[in-house]
Amino acid sequence: MIDYLIVGQGIAGTLMGYFLQKAGKQIHVVDNDSPRSSSKHAAGIINPVTGRRFVKSWRIEDLMPFAHRTYQTIEKEFDIQVFEHIPLIRTLYDQNDRNNWMLRITDPGYEEYMDGKAELGPYEGHLHPAFSYGQTLQTARLDVPAFIAHFRRYWESRGAYSTTQLSIEDLDIQEEGVSWGGLQARQVICCEGSWGKQNPYFSYLPFRGAKGEVLEVEIPDANFDRILKRKVFVVPLQNGNYWIGTTNTNWFTHEMPTLEGKAELVEKLKAFLKLDFEIVAHHSAIRPTVKDRRPFIGAHPVHPRLGIFNGLGTKGASLGPFWADHYVKHLLHGSDLDPEVDIRRYPYPPAE
Ligand SMILES: Cc1cc2nc3c(=O)[nH]c(=O)nc-3n(C[C@H](O)[C@H](O)[C@H](O)COP(=O)(O)OP(=O)(O)OC[C@H]3O[C@@H](n4cnc5c(N)ncnc54)[C@H](O)[C@@H]3O)c2cc1C
Numbered sequence: 001m002i003d004y005l006i007v008g009q010g011i012a013g014t015l016m017g018y019f020l021q022k023a024g025k026q027i028h029v030v031d032n033d034s035p036r037s038s039s040k041h042a043a044g045i046i047n048p049v050t051g052r053r054f055v056k057s058w059r060i061e062d063l064m065p066f067a068h069r070t071y072q073t074i075e076k077e078f079d080i081q082v083f084e085h086i087p088l089i090r091t092l093y094d095q096n097d098r099n100n101w102m103l104r105i106t107d108p109g110y111e112e113y114m115d116g117k118a119e120l121g122p123y124e125g126h127l128h129p130a131f132s133y134g135q136t137l138q139t140a141r142l143d144v145p146a147f148i149a150h151f152r153r154y155w156e157s158r159g160a161y162s163t164t165q166l167s168i169e170d171l172d173i174q175e176e177g178v179s180w181g182g183l184q185a186r187q188v189i190c191c192e193g194s195w196g197k198q199n200p201y202f203s204y205l206p207f208r209g210a211k212g213e214v215l216e217v218e219i220p221d222a223n224f225d226r227i228l229k230r231k232v233f234v235v236p237l238q239n240g241n242y243w244i245g246t247t248n249t250n251w252f253t254h255e256m257p258t259l260e261g262k263a264e265l266v267e268k269l270k271a272f273l274k275l276d277f278e279i280v281a282h283h284s285a286i287r288p289t290v291k292d293r294r295p296f297i298g299a300h301p302v303h304p305r306l307g308i309f310n311g312l313g314t315k316g317a318s319l320g321p322f323w324a325d326h327y328v329k330h331l332l333h334g335s336d337l338d339p340e341v342d343i344r345r346y347p348y349p350p351a352e
Contacts, residue, residue, distance in 0.1 A: 001177055002026040005185035007166050010039035011144060011316040012309045013191035014151045015324035018074065023332055028183060029155050032165040036255050038193050039316065041214055041285040043235045043243050044142035045227065046318045047088060048113040054104045056113065057315065058293070063322045064138065070321035071142055078154070082147045086236075087226040088139040089118045091272075092132040101134045113137050122223045128272050130230065139227065142317045143238060168199050171306075178305050187331070189307045194286035196310045201300050204350040205343060206291035210314070211252040213261030214245035216281040217269070231268040241280055244269055250289075257284040289313040297327050298343040307331070308343060 004020050006013045009031035017027050046067055048060045057063070071083035092098045105114045118133035155161035168190075172179040177186045190199055197207035218241050228234040235243040247261045262282050269277065288310055290296060296311040309327055312319050329335045339345060 001184040001186060002028050003186050004028075005030065005178065005180060005183060005188045006191055007168075007188060008191040008193060008195070009148060009152060009161075010037050010191065010193050011042075011148070011320045012193065012312055012324070013189075014039075014148050015070075015320045016189055016191055016309050016328065017151065017155065019324050019328040020331075023328060025332070026160075027155075028160050028162070028185065029152075030162045030164060030166045030180075031152070033163050034195075035283075036285050038212075038285040038287050039144045039148050041212070041245075041283045042144045042316060043214075043233060043245060044144040044147075044317045045088070045233070045235065046140045046142065047136055048138055049104075049110070049136050054101055054114070056110070057318065059322075060113075060318070061109075063318050066322040066325070067142075067318050067320070068140060070325070071140075071147075074147075078150060080146075080150050082143045082150065083140065084143075085138075085140045087119070087121075088136040089120060089123070089226060089228045090134050090136060091130045091228075091230040092134055094131050098132045098134075122225055123228055126222065126274050127228075127230075128274060130272070141227070141235070144317060146238070168201065173303050173305050187305050187307060189309055191309050193288045193310065196288060196296070196308065199308075201303060201306055202296070202308050202310075202343075204348060205296050205308075205311075205346055207311075208250060208289040208291060209252075210287045210289045211249050211255065211284060212246040212287060213257055213265065213282065213284045214243060215262065215265050215269075215279055216241050216283075217244055217277040218242075218280050219273070219275050219277045221275050230272045232265060234269075234273075242277075252286075255284060255286055257282045287314050292345075294345075295319060295323050295341045296343050297323060297330075297341045298337055301344070301348040 003025040004027045006017050006029045009029050017029050020027050050057055092101055102116055104110055115135040118135040177184050178188045194209045197203050224236050232244050237243055244265055290311040296308050300306040330337050
C-alpha cells in the first residue's frame with residue numbers, strides 16, 4: 001500500500017507530491033495530460049502588487065518568500081532551472097493612475113514592492129508612448145510548463161506516475177484506504193484544477209472557473225528581458241518567444257481557444273508595440289477560481305480518505321508552495337488547517 005495517490009499534476013498536484021515525498025511518503029501521481037491544463041499555459045508570474053488599485057496580494061508577505069525559497073530549493077535539489085527574478089513594468093495610463101501609484105508607495109509596507117521610476121530597458125523605442133510607468137519590485141516567474149514536465153519525468157522514471165484519466169467513480173473507498181485499479185493508497189488527494197467541480201465528492205464546493213486565452217508570439221526584432229503590463233502582459237520565454245496574455249472571462253460555453261480571444265489579444269498588442277510579430281501558438285485554459293478566492297484544502301467531511309488541494313485561482317505559482325506545505329504538515333503532523341483555506345468553511349451537505 002502506498003501513502004498518497006495524487007489525482008492531477010498541475011502546480012497543485014506537483015507541489016503536493018514534492019512535499020509529501022520529501023517527508024518520506026510514498027506517492028503515485030495520475031494525470032490525463034490534458035492540453036487544457038491551467039498550469040500548461042500560465043505565465044507563472046509572482047507579483048506582490050496586483051489589480052487596478054495596486055493592492056498587495058492576500059498574505060503576500062508569507063506566500064512570496066516561501067514560494068521563492070521552495071522553487072530555488074527545487075532547482076538545487078534537481079539541478080534544473082525553472083525560476084527567475086524578473087522586473088515587471090506597469091503602465092500608468094493617466095494622471096489619476098500615476099497619483100494612485102505614487103500614493104500607494106507611501107502606504108506602510110508598500111515601499112519594498114513598488115518603485116515610482118521604471119527602466120524600460122530594451123522596450124525603449126519599440127512602444128507607442130504611454131502616460132507613465134511604474135515598476136513592481138521582487139517580482140519573479142516560474143516556468144510552469146518546465147516545472148511540471150520535470151516532475152512528470154522524475155516520477156515516470158520511478159514508476160510513480162500514470163498518464164490516464166482517473167474516474168473518481170472507480171475509486172473504491174474503504175475504512176483503511178482507497179483502491180484504484182491494482183493500487184492501494186492510504187489517502188487520495190484530488191488536485192484536478194477546474195475539473196474539480198465535476199468531482200462528485202467535491203462538486204458541492206463553490207468552484208467558479210475563469211477562462212483565459214494566451215498567445216505565444218515571435219517578435220524577430222525584440223530582445224525584451226523584462227515583463228511589461230500594458231492591457232496585456234508581455235512575458236519573455238526561455239525559447240526567445242513571448243507570452244502574451246491574457247483574456248479573462250467568467251462566462252464561457254466551452255474551453256477551447258476562440259477567434260474573439262485571439263483578436264482581442266492581437267488588438268491590444270498592436271495598440272502599443274511598434275514591432276511586427278508572428279503568432280506561433282494560441283491556447284486557452286480555465287483557471288480554478290473560487291467564490292471567496294481562497295484555496296480549497298482538507299478532507300471530505302464524510303470520506304476522510306479523500307482530500308482536496310485546489311482553488312489556486314489566478315495565482316497558483318505564488319499560492320501553491322505555502323499552502324501545499326501547510327496541507328502536508330496537517331496530513332503528517334495533525335497541525336490545524338487555517339480556517340481561511342479549510343473546506344469546512346462551507347457546510348456539508350450544502351444548504352439547498
Ligand atoms: C492564461 C492563464 C494565465 C495564468 N497566469 C498565471 C500567472 O502568471 N501566475 C500564476 O501564479 N498563475 C497564473 N495562472 C493560474 C494558474 O495557472 C493556476 O492557478 C494553476 O495552474 C492551477 O493549478 P492546478 O494544479 O490547480 O490546476 P491545473 O493546472 O489545471 O492542473 C490540473 C491537472 O489535473 C488533471 N486532471 C484533472 N482531473 C483529472 C482526472 N480525473 N484524472 C487525471 N487527471 C486529471 C488535468 O489534466 C491537469 O493536468 C494562469 C492561468 C491561466 C489560464
